[in-house]
Amino acid sequence: MAGLGLGKMAVMSPVSRGFHRRRQDPAANAGRVPPGQYVTEDFPVLSAGPTPHTALDRWSFSVGRRGQQKTWSWAEFRDLPSQDVTVDIHCVTKWSKLDTAWQGVSVDTLLDLAGRDGPFALAHCDGGYTTNLPVEDLTGGKAWVAYAYDGRPLEPEHGGPARLLVPHLYFWKSAKWVRSLELHDTNDPGFWENYGYHIYGDPWREQRYAGD
Amino acid sequence: MAGTAVRRRLTWQVAKVTAVTVETASVRTITLDVPGWPGHQAGQHVDIRLTDEDGYVAERSYSIASAPGEPVALTVERLDDGEVSPYLTDELRAGDDLELRGPIGGYFVWEPDDGGPLLLLAGGSGVVPLRSILRHRERTGSTVPVRLLYSSRTLNDVIYRNELDIPTAGVEVIQTLTRHQPPGWAGYARRVDAALLAEVAWPAAAMPLTYVCGPTSFVEAVSQDLVQSGYRPERVKTERFGGTGGT
Numbered sequence: 347m348a349g350l351g352l353g354k355m356a357v358m359s360p361v362s363r364g365f366h367r368r369r370q371d372p373a374a375n376a377g378r379v380p381p382g383q384y385v386t387e388d389f390p391v392l393s394a395g396p397t398p399h400t401a402l403d404r405w406s407f408s409v410g411r412r413g414q415q416k417t418w419s420w421a422e423f424r425d426l427p428s429q430d431v432t433v434d435i436h437c438v439t440k441w442s443k444l445d446t447a448w449q450g451v452s453v454d455t456l457l458d459l460a461g462r463d464g465p466f467a468l469a470h471c472d473g474g475y476t477t478n479l480p481v482e483d484l485t486g487g488k489a490w491v492a493y494a495y496d497g498r499p500l501e502p503e504h505g506g507p508a509r510l511l512v513p514h515l516y517f518w519k520s521a522k523w524v525r526s527l528e529l530h531d532t533n534d535p536g537f538w539e540n541y542g543y544h545i546y547g548d549p550w551r552e553q554r555y556a557g558d
Numbered sequence: 559m560a561g562t563a564v565r566r567r568l569t570w571q572v573a574k575v576t577a578v579t580v581e582t583a584s585v586r587t588i589t590l591d592v593p594g595w596p597g598h599q600a601g602q603h604v605d606i607r608l609t610d611e612d613g614y615v616a617e618r619s620y621s622i623a624s625a626p627g628e629p630v631a632l633t634v635e636r637l638d639d640g641e642v643s644p645y646l647t648d649e650l651r652a653g654d655d656l657e658l659r660g661p662i663g664g665y666f667v668w669e670p671d672d673g674g675p676l677l678l679l680a681g682g683s684g685v686v687p688l689r690s691i692l693r694h695r696e697r698t699g700s701t702v703p704v705r706l707l708y709s710s711r712t713l714n715d716v717i718y719r720n721e722l723d724i725p726t727a728g729v730e731v732i733q734t735l736t737r738h739q740p741p742g743w744a745g746y747a748r749r750v751d752a753a754l755l756a757e758v759a760w761p762a763a764a765m766p767l768t769y770v771c772g773p774t775s776f777v778e779a780v781s782q783d784l785v786q787s788g789y790r791p792e793r794v795k796t797e798r799f800g801g802t803g804g805t
Contacts, residue, residue: 359607359657362645366610367610440618554605
């Protein structure tokens with residue numbers, strides 16, 4: 347009975363009768379597309395509600411413990427040193443977009459000025475959206491508050507005036523219309539995380555939903 | 559905007575296709591037998607996974623078209639440059655297996671206790687999760703008043719056409735055909751914009767609960783118009799289908 351008992355632990359997916367691959371990713375994309383994702387040239391928009399439009403003179407950005415936050419006006423924020431970054435992004439709805447070009451302020455810069463007073467961050471946004479992240483995923487050159495995309499001011503439907511950019515996690519963590527990073531001792535779930543999406547969201551481990 | 563925590567693990571399972579129904583030239587409804595289905599809410603979706611003989615895998619999300627308590631049904635529009643939707647609309651047939659997991663999503667959902675009045679705004683195949691809401695309302699005996707404004711290109715593109723033509727107490731179905739209208743068409747013949755919404759939407763003072771689903775351009779424009787006419791953003795829920803490249 348050779349073969350029995352040698353089966354893999356993972357359950358193999360059944361072959362879908364009559365299904366044939368139609369997409370051939372260029373060799374250059376090898377190793378850049380996480381499992382279950384496909385590359386798109388578009389920039390899809392996904393949001394739970396209407397796009398907020400916050401005037402720049404009413405916009406501010408805050409970082410720190412609740413009640414002890416450092417706050418910048420739009421003008422002050424734009425005076426902070428910025429970086430140009432080109433990164434791949436991965437949305438939990440299965441699309442990935444390669445080589446997206448952004449300009450923004452490194453979260454390292456913000457935390458250097460505001461203090462790294464807590465291990466977890468809850469991003470708060472116009473419209474009421476929130477998402478949670480470990481501070482160590484926001485530091486070390488891994489995360490930005492971006493206000494330009496492809497050389498232009500970030501469009502409201504893509505999160506303008508400014509959005510979080512955390513490309514190594516699923517893109518719902520890159521919160522649109524972000525206005526503050528509130529530092530916490532606990533990793534409290536944000537908006538989608540409360541609806542069953544993964545608390546961390548690593549696309550390379552396909553952490554789409556709670557328990558993945 | 560706190561949600562109801564769902565901590566059940568979503569595992570892949572194999573469903574059996576029990577029927578494939580033609581809705582329009584490019585749209586099919588796939589009815590499934592999902593062993594042990596835990597039930598779903600109106601407005602939720604599932605992930606489906608296709609695997610070819612070389613082990614290549616493609617995953618996509620599709621809204622559930624059926625009401626809670628009915629067999630799971632997905633309504634899929636074929637996108638000609640897509641990889642998954644042409645398989646689902648053209649190849650899949652009754653008796654086939656289909657791998658899926660779900661239900662997913664807990665925000666774009668409606669339960670009778672959420673009340674209304676309900677404003678449902680659909681662009682094209684964005685009508686799918688709204689149809690689940692309509693059926694759920696009907697099956698639960700809810701009397702919440704509903705207006706559905708549904709925009710299609712032509713009459714032949716209208717999904718669930720016969721079902722929507724059946725008069726239902728408390729439900730007003732308003733249709734607009736943006737590209738071509740048949741002779742004697744009594745509905746609207748223009749894109750959904752602020753002026754059209756002013757004619758057909760509930761007044762903002764009625765505090766409606768609104769669900770908008772369709773292509774990104776439709777959802778962006780319509781939800782913006784509603785907010786500018788006094789709708790409270792937190793009572794406007796959106797789901798955008800647009801530009802996902804290959805669904």
